[in-house]
Amino acid sequence: MHHTTYVETVETRKPARETDKPAYSRLIILARVALWGFIVCAVIGLIWGIYYGIGQLFYSNNPHFTIEQINIRIEQGIVTEDFVRRHLELTEGEMNLYESEPTELRQRLLEIPLIQEADVRRIMPGTLQLTIYGRTPVACLVKRTGRLIDGNGVVFVPPEGTPPTKLPIIAGIADLDSYATGEKLTHAGAMAALEFLRQARGHPKGNYLDVHIVQVHKDQLRVYLQPNAASMIQANAVVTLPQENLEKSFQRLFYILDEHIGNSEPVTRIDLSYDRVPVNP
Structure with a gap:
């Protein structure tokens, strides 16, 4: 009696390659951070540009704020008004009141050994007031x-x-x-x-x-x-x-x-x- 043997062949398939999910997620996060960083920088640049433009238009380049008067008051010491003017290169009718910050002018004054203390103020529209306390x-x-x-x-x-x-x-x-x-x-x-x-x-x-x-x-x-x-x-x-x-x-x-x-x-x-x-x- 003859027996027939059947062999069942099972096809084995390799599983499909799964996407590297953690690396993909990091790329998405980095892309979003970069996008938002660009947006924030663009907004800050725009605001600064508007601020600078307004400052130039209405203040620094505005002839209405040209320094017409420089008041230098010597409260004590032997420093002279002429010495202060020459050191700071101050001249009426040429500078704008907003070209130099009062803190910057004060620091320049305090670098002079003759001067012990100083106060610098803007008085609208065109007066710069300096109060000098010189060394005695x-x-x-x-x-x-x-x-x-x-x-x-x-x-x-x-x-x-x-x-x-x-x-x-x-x-x-x-x-x-x-x-x-x-x-x-x-x-x-x-x-x-x-x-x-x-x-x-x-x-x-x-x-x-x-x-x-x-x-x-x-x-x-x-x-x-x-x-x-x-x-x-x-x-x-x-x-x-x-x-x-x-x-x-x-x-x-x-x-x-x-x-x-x-x-x-x-x-x-x-x-x-x-x-x-x-x-x-």
Whole structure:
């Protein structure tokens, strides 16, 4: 008996390649972000362009806002109006009020060692107002001809053409050459000399002292005085005092001067570096 064998053939198909869904999703997200970024940049550019155009049309290029008047008010110091005008290159009738920002002009002013503080304002339609607080010199520095110093210890030079002023001289500072114009002194002796001058100016009897030179010498100050008939101080009189505790030294100094005024006794030397004060007539 013959048997027939049937073999069933099963066709095996490879599954279709699935799309890489995570990578595709990232591409969609990046495309959307790029599109929105472009839209945002376009909108910002449009707004800025409109703003700039309006500013140019109605402000910067508008002859109505041409600077017709520049008011420069010097509140203190030796800086001059002409010096400020030349430094900022300001001229009426040529500049627009909106060409320069007040903050920018103020910063340019503060870069000048002569100027301590400044205020800049626009006043519609065509006035620029500058208020200047310059540095006031309290002494000159003997090692640098023409260099002055204010009460805070800042070194500066006067404007050209400024008449010389009679100021005390601070001498004896060894490293003075290392200080640039506009820099603040940190020398302990120099700061003590400035403090002496400050207390002398503010003392009720400060008019007794006509200071010529304050010499810094180690831990002392040697103060050379001009003659003063009211206080019996003679020409080239010198007062020596420690740099520390100046207030106490001032009390002793004016007590001695009052004694000599009362006795009509001239003074050429007072040494306050000792507890018992030597006084030479």
